[in-house]
Amino acid sequence: MKIPKTSVSIGALLVTMSSQAASAQLLDVQIDVPTDDRWQYPFNAAPGLRASAPTFAAILVPGFDDRDAEFTIAFDTTNDVIPGLAPSAYRTLRLTLTATIENEEQFRYDPSYDPFTTYLDIDTDPEATVDADTGRPIELFATGFFGGGLNSLNWVETSAFGGPPTVPPAQGSRFVRAVGLNPDGTVGADFSNQIKDRFDVTPLAIGTTDDVAIGDLVPGLTEFTFDIDLCSSGHAAYFAQALSEGRIILTLSSLHPAAGGASGGIGDPTYPIFLTKDNPLAFLLDASPRLDMQVQVGSSANYDGMGGVDFFDVLAFLSDFDARAPRADLNGDCVFDFFDVLAYLGEFDAG
Numbered sequence: 001m002k003i004p005k006t007s008v009s010i011g012a013l014l015v016t017m018s019s020q021a022a023s024a025q026l027l028d029v030q031i032d033v034p035t036d037d038r039w040q041y042p043f044n045a046a047p048g049l050r051a052s053a054p055t056f057a058a059i060l061v062p063g064f065d066d067r068d069a070e071f072t073i074a075f076d077t078t079n080d081v082i083p084g085l086a087p088s089a090y091r092t093l094r095l096t097l098t099a100t101i102e103n104e105e106q107f108r109y110d111p112s113y114d115p116f117t118t119y120l121d122i123d124t125d126p127e128a129t130v131d132a133d134t135g136r137p138i139e140l141f142a143t144g145f146f147g148g149g150l151n152s153l154n155w156v157e158t159s160a161f162g163g164p165p166t167v168p169p170a171q172g173s174r175f176v177r178a179v180g181l182n183p184d185g186t187v188g189a190d191f192s193n194q195i196k197d198r199f200d201v202t203p204l205a206i207g208t209t210d211d212v213a214i215g216d217l218v219p220g221l222t223e224f225t226f227d228i229d230l231c232s233s234g235h236a237a238y239f240a241q242a243l244s245e246g247r248i249i250l251t252l253s254s255l256h257p258a259a260g261g262a263s264g265g266i267g268d269p270t271y272p273i274f275l276t277k278d279n280p281l282a283f284l285l286d287a288s289p290r291l292d293m294q295v296q297v298g299s300s301a302n303y304d305g306m307g308g309v310d311f312f313d314v315l316a317f318l319s320d321f322d323a324r325a326p327r328a329d330l331n332g333d334c335v336f337d338f339f340d341v342l343a344y345l346g347e348f349d350a351g
């Protein structure tokens with residue numbers, strides 16, 4: 001999480017408050033295996049059971065979503081983070097998804113966002129632009145539910161894929177889609193056909209790896225990490241609501257081109273294929289999709305975690321504030337300023 005700096009003088013800050021009791025937790029959580037994961041493809045004959053999940057596109061092909069094949073992953077957080085509190089009680093300080101590639105050197109590594117204009121036909125479309133680098137990024141999105149009576153609490157990996165298409169055989173039929181977020185963290189735009197509809201998107205994260213040079217072919221068993229940008233509009237609020245519900249559901253997607261078919265494309269695949277939790281290699285190598293996060297639950301008043309609320313908590317907060325540590329960005333605007341100090345003092349006073 002990258003946070004811009006602003007200057008605030010804290011040397012003259014004096015706090016004189018009595019010690020009070022407070023309930024707060026700072027939790028480091030790792031969930032090694034998803035509760036559910038599913039290859040979201042119209043012709044997937046084994047929902048919830050497939051060992052692999054390709055992500056690819058059918059760009060500008062009538063009858064198919066641009067984002068034709070996606071990978072939806074759900075993590076139950078109730079055993080690690082107490083659910084059921086108001087969303088305002090949860091602050092996600094760090095959140096990373098890790099997923100492992102199955103196929104061997106069949107697509108090239110690109111860790112940068114590509115505008116929608118780079119996917120248009122450069123020979124026929126006046127809006128088309130040339131992609132400045134080799135390859136296409138793998139993107140991580142929030143997950144939205146559109147029909148079928150499905151929502152974030154009742155969706156499972158064997159749920160129905162979709163209903164009647166808007167354009168046969170499959171365009172606009174899926175119930176589960178990669179989406180954008182509104183500023184309050186609720187589901188915003190549907191990203192399924194962003195190239196047809198001609199707009200750019202803001203992913204939660206773009207996949208990166210330290211093991212492959214940019215532009216090189218990606219070896220099998222390469223781990224991609226998706227460090228979620230919690231400063232972008234709506235992202236923190238989305239995860240606060242998810243933790244309150246006890247379930248985080250994410251969707252991996254990419255716009256690598258492919259031709260259709262029940263196996264997910266014809267010829268040599270030039271797109272990513274991920275190990276699912278059902279893949280024997282994932283079991284043997286601990287290579288299932290994994291979620292790592294740091295979450296604060298409850299008031300920040302007991303900042304040093306020692307149990308009481310006293311001047312040492314104030315000093316601990318001011319030390320983090322001075323170091324621009326993400327935990328000290330108490331109002332969640334990703335800027336360090338006096339409003340964060342006021343927010344802390346308000347929580348301290350309330351206990």
